[in-house]
Amino acid sequence: MAPDTAARRNTDSAAHHDFRAARDHLLAARGDLDAAHAFPRPTGEHFNWALDWFDTEAAGNDATALRVVDLDADGTLLGESALSFAELSARSDRTAGWLRERGVARGDRILLLLGNQVALWEVMLAAIKLGAVVIPASTLLTPDDLADRLTRGRVRHVIAESALTANFAQLDGDWTRTAVGAPVPGWTDYADAAAHTGGFTPDGPTRADDPLLLYFTSGTTSSPKLVQHTHRSYPVGHLSTMYWIGLRPGDVHLNVSSPGWAKHAWSNFFAPWNAGAEILIVNQPRFSARPLLDALVRHRVTSFCAPPTVWRMLLLEDLEQWRPPLRELVGAGEPLNPEVVERIERAWGVALRDGYGQTETTAQIGNTPGQPVKPGSMGRPLPGYQVTLVDPVTGEEITGTGVDGELCLPLVSAPLGLMTGYQDDPERHAESMAGGRYHTGDVAQRDADGYYTFVGRADDVFKSSDYRLSPFELESVLIEHPAVAEAAVVPSPDPLRLSVPKAYVILAPGHEPDAATARSILAFTRKRLAPYKRIRRLEFADLPKTISGKIRRIELRGRERERHGEAEPLAARPRGEREFWEEDFPGLKDA
Incomplete structure (x- = not known):
């Protein structure tokens, strides 16, 4: 271990201890939701998840942290990359040092336009270490979408796949350009980062409430909302997501999600590595159920998360032909149809558990491991969250059952993974936090056992x-x-x-x-x-x-x-x- 790295970890031992205590409490409280709610929250003034948690856990850790499998349209293996926790720690240090030499400073905004490739995880870890702010972007965005993100996101640096750099050809701005892949004229080659030998030492401690992520998410106006999260709200907040999924150290976790969206950070970054699990990525040029099912078996996947659209496509196959060692199955992004839940459990003997959250939060509600699952229900509030239903007309809290109300989070309880707000939109922020509550804009019902069922959007999204x-x-x-x-x-x-x-x-x-x-x-x-x-x-x-x-x-x-x-x-x-x-x-x- 390099001397500067050792000093950095010793200095940050208190932050690591607090996070580990919270994580270990939740692991031990599997099956006991009441006990899970009593976990000790990390409340320190300073926290940098990549330095205080990931690097410390990665020291000497040769277990696989990330495996990226590339398939062709027929499901034939094109290539596979596997990196240990220790390797990713070292590679992200080199990347952080290289980016700093390229001008990336604490607080700078980085627009990240990458698919599921190793560089995405390297850059994310490096950006966190630097204290930079990441704006994840979907590879499907148009030049107009990108122009909006560059302007409203106040972007200083762009890191993009080489094949996508053409989308920036007509976009002007004083931002650095880094291409990942084949060399592109006018763009710095990301491959140079691997040769960086200068080492990395952080520019002092990171405040837990400093901004970390900015997400553009669709709203009811012409411009997407710009959601801001901190070094506390997402890394620490995703302890709730880890608990909902049921992740454990050594698990192999596969999540079907595209980069650029919040769910990718949920299940392809923070939650698995909070638990010490391996992240498995299966890249397909176009989704095909059979190769994905083959990958579940071949890579001995223990936990699997996918949106309901994918679950419905998987059910077109005879699932009993595949017998992966699955322990946890979850779905999110939209309500799960009860019939889908029942058919999956009949095929694999594992309960498919629904959950609920937003870009503005981490997982708020979920059917948790070891608890009864009610098909059609999102479940109950997760550790770190209190949830209420509010009458949208009177603003009064709904205490009864079977009544529609807007899902809200009381701010007095300090929701674990709640955003700091909508950037540059004080009116929308004030509306979302009115009456001492965060208003999700979603309508639900609660039953006598405290389970919530999604009804629909309060607006037109x-x-x-x-x-x-x-x-x-x-x-x-x-x-x-x-x-x-x-x-x-x-x-x-x-x-x-x-x-x-x-x-x-x-x-x-x-x-x-x-x-x-x-x-x-x-x-x-x-x-x-x-x-x-x-x-x-x-x-x-x-x-x-x-x-x-x-x-x-x-x-x-x-x-x-x-x-x-x-x-x-x-x-x-x-x-x-x-x-x-x-x-x-x-x-x-x-x-």
Whole structure:
């Protein structure tokens, strides 16, 4: 161990001790949720998770921390990388030292545009050590999305896959450019970091409440919300996520999630390494159930997390053909259908447990290991969280059962993983924290046993697959088409994706509500929206409005549930008189 590293760890032993005490209490309280709630919270003024926890636990630790498996479209192995905790500690030290020489300083914002590759974990650890602030970004973002993040995120540095650097070609700014992969003219080659020999010593202690992560998340306005987390709220906060998943030291944990979204940090970074578990990544060019199931067996996966869309796709296979040594199965991102839960347990003999959280928090509610699972329920509040239901009209707390109310977190209880707020949006922040509570914007019910069941969003934002979409953002693109006078986007039920974006459109004069116009609009939006945001259904129809002229999306959502919410095959579902789906236009992808 280098002398500076040894000194750093000795100095930070109190922070490590406090975090370990909390972690070990939760591990020991498996199956006893009441005992878990009594865990000792780390409350020190200073904390740097990469230095105080990861590096200390990694010292001399040759256990595998990260394994990245790359498959082709047929499931054939293309390559595999495996790194121990000790190796990642050393590599992230080199990366941190190299980035500092490149000008990355404490508090600088780094836009991170990487897929599931080793560099992502190296940079994350290095950024935490430096005290820099990471803005994770999806590889699916368009140049317009990136421009918004560069500007509102006040980005000083960009680290991106070489193949994605073209998206920045027309974007100006005084930010450094680092490419991961093949050399790119005008971009520094990330490969140079591996040769750095200068060592790394932190620039003093990190305050636990210093900013660490900024997430852009869709809202009901044109601009995504910018959620800020600290060195305390996410690393420490994800002790709740570790407990919900049921992770233990030495586990092999596989989570299906894309980089750039909060769930990736939940289950592909903090929660597994809080527990001392191995993170397994299975990269596929396009999701295919069989290769993923093969990987569960081959790599002896013990805990597996996936969104309901993936669970539904896995159920298309005969799961009893695969017998991985699974102990924990969890789902998050959208509600789990009770039938899915029951079928998974019949196939594998392991309970599939639902959970709930947000980008603004860590896991708040969950069906925890060793406790009865109620299919259809999200479970009960997790360690570090108190949850209440509030009447959205009166603002009064709901004490009874079976009554709809907004999920809220009392601020007096200091929610473990709650964000510090929405950056540069004091009005929205004040609304979210009104009345001494954090308002999730989600509606739920509570039963007599304290289990919560998700009802729906309090606003118009909806989930498609595992992605949260803002109608306003999609409508803003639609009305740029010359044929569209007005539009409203709502979720339309879908058997695979839970829902897909559907546009109700009022045409501008001179345009006909026919297949040619529908195709033109769908092709137009397809070129301007990331794949997960695409409009997939469209109907030419009048828009229901309030007396003040506001569109009643709730009425349109109800219309979609009545029309497409039944279980019959998709092709047999009734359509509106002037309704068109992307499936009607086989050549649309080439438009």
